[in-house]
Amino acid sequence: MKTHNQNKSNQSTPKNPFDQGYYESAELRTFGFKNVGDNVMIAKNSSIIGLSNISLGSNIRIDGNVVIAAYSGSLALGNYIHIGGGCYLGCAGGITLSDFSGLSQGICVYSGTDDYSGKSLTNPTVPRKYSNVKIAPVFLGKHVIVGSGSVILPGVTIGDGSSVGALSLVTKSLDEWGVYFGTPAKRLKARSKNVLRLAEELMLEASSEPTQQPLK
């Protein structure tokens, strides 16, 4: 998979102590992830547990203050994926983000959740036999984008090409190629399929470019 320079931020001088920068593919491959593709960038101030359960395609950027809890379950990211600052991914039931999909900022994706009915104890400090965690996979199709501050609950599939507006709560699966928003998320209208043509154009361009060297 060829790489793209727009995924790189310029180093500012003088050094900004608040900007901890990103780990890149070569270094990430030494950390114990299941797989790391090319041109992967993960902010150094993110918090990621369960590296052997995490598979990363190519052209991925994970920004600052993202928390990924994958000590059980799995996380699979395809190609051309962005996870914006401040997202939380609870991976117990398995989370998949397909090619060209992304989470903007401050989104929580849960593939496991406590029992809120009162029939079981809650939170991870109590022994498993007293709690009743619902575990179910979350799957985001190709070209899905999720708006700021949204929450996605276990068992949800978001069909290819759909978008979810800011501050939405997604409790049930969403069909393909729709624009959705709200609590719970409802379909507003159809979403344009122009992204398919653009992705094809990008893939053609990427296959004809010489492989780019990572920025120093």
Ligand SMILES: CC(C)(COP(=O)(O)OP(=O)(O)OC[C@H]1O[C@@H](n2cnc3c(N)ncnc32)[C@H](O)[C@@H]1OP(=O)(O)O)[C@@H](O)C(=O)NCCC(=O)NCCS
């Ligand atoms: C859902 C969204 C895609 C709809 O955009 P749009 O097609 O341009 O729709 P409009 O702005 O015309 O809004 C249509 C109606 O829905 C309401 N609405 C829009 N987004 C909403 C949301 N997220 N939640 C609740 N209501 C929303 C609007 O107020 C408007 O209501 P009205 O008909 O009573 O005036 C957009 O509003 C949104 O939430 N985008 C996400 C942006 C984001 O999170 N960016 C982060 C950085 S990438």
